[in-house]
Amino acid sequence: MSLRDVLGFAALALRGHRVRTGMSLLGVAIGVAAVVTLTALGEGARLYVVGQFASIGTNLVIVVPGKTETTGGMPGMGGVPNDLTLEDARAVLRGVAEVEKAVPFVIGTETLAFQERRRQVAVFGSTSDALEVRRLTVAGGRFLPPLEWERTSPVTVLGRTAAGELFPGRDPVGEIVRVGDWRMRVIGVLAPRGQQLGIDMDDVAIVTVATAMKMLNRRSLFRLLLQVRTHADLDRTKDRVVRLIKERHGEEDVTAITQDAVLGAFTSILGALTLALAGIASVSLAVAGVGIMNVMLVSVSERTREIGLLKALGAERRQILLAFLAEAVLISSAGGLLGLAVGWLAVRGLVLLYPALPASPPPWAVVAAFSLSVAVGAVFGVLPARRATRLDPVAALAGR
């Protein structure tokens, strides 16, 4: 009995019960579609995060003033919090050869006003190098001038949204706005940038770092971004920077994070999430398998006489087993194919709805989902098929 004959016989048997076959096939299709869609979502989230990090450069060491924010003891007792200052930043730039650029950041919220129009925006204090290190582009005018870091300057660069809201239909470059209590001249507008690590870079007012520290009344930097010359030096640079600041502060009170470490953490978290989603979706495949088993058991008991006949005609047990297994596998693999198609459509729909999310099922998930659907038929088909082969031919012919 050739494979073609086995499949042909099984397909004909299934065609006799279109609705029942269709329903159990649908069960598998839903399971496979769920695996494809959910893993696509997980993978999309991962790619989104990777993209976010890539958008701020990969050769970065981020220095965070650890102890100023998380001092544990009673106020005034022990562990005097040290600020991460512009002097620290300069010392790092001078003292660590691998550091190509050091970009201090201060961040806060202020009211941006022009005539009667007001808007709460993020105030971003930085230096001229932020343009390169944070991968920003200027759409009109220019970016912050390269000044000494300690100098304040009454100039600001606006994000796309901020500029559009205050100056609808106009070019704001050259206008005087108020940022908090400070009068400032708009010298440039950023090109649309979107979210960058949780900050909407379209809704900001960028000022020089010294200005921001005065305006927001900060003594410490929010972050110090260090651009390292070569990727290979990243970890060594991180250690040297921490040691240098420790020497200056007398204690280790900053945390340095490399981009890779953060990215690695996110990737593994989201990878686990994707796996978990795939696992949950697989449960629905198992449920679909139970459905197939049920349909096949019904089929076996309905076709008892036929099985008796097949035995009388000289069909071997193995052949009867194969014929019924083939039916189960046909249902499940057809369901698998349908599920892949439905999943693909669902993912396309998601991408249309949320273009920012690069949702796409990872190849392993597609392969696994389909193989799993075939396997589900084979596994859950065994019990009904074995029941068919074990029927006593005399009883089966009599329909018992």
Next chain:
Amino acid sequence: MIRLKGISRTFDVGGEPVHALTDVDETIGAGEHLAIMGPSGSGKSTLLHILGCLDRPDRGVYELLGRDVARLDEGELSLVRRHTIGFVFQFFHLVPRLTALENVELPMVFAGIEAGERRERATSRLRAVGLEPRATHRPDQLSGGERQRVAIARATVLDPKLLLADEPTGNLDTASGRQVLEILEQMNAAGLTLVVVTHDPAVARRARRVLVLKDGRVVHRGDGAHIQAAVEILAAAENGP
């Protein structure tokens, strides 16, 4: 061709042993036409199932073409059924979703005969039973007599040595029944050993030999002129206490 020696078969019905066959000895020669008669529960169907290797005796020896088939395993029995034995049933047992031609092809599918040859042989068998024009009809589009003729074509398509028919005319009107019997007798005349289980004296009378069973034992053997006597014994057995 067939030698039965001391064949017994006991079923367990609700904890009670029921002796369906007790010590049946019989020899059936090649090319014979034998009818097995008997009242319900006489064991004639059980005997037919044992002859067809669908059931095994609890005791005794069943030699088919010189082989002790009672000792064969399940797989070997399938092959014996496939190549040596053909079955015709009272309720035809055609596969409803398959056409007449596909039903006839079915034994060849399991025998691994490739599709082209299958089609050819099935078509010629349908022609032999006069149903070639009905080849693409499904069973529900065929009359009872036509269905039984398809079943006969299917039973003989692998050229068995032994054809077992269980009440082959039991579900047919007289005319179709006669047609079916004529086909069976033609095949018998061509050398096929034919064993028919029947209630119907008219069917039994056409056989060359009759075996009457009662309570699992052979109570009468008749051939030639004695068939009529056997049939009468049966009638007495059915009407008697």
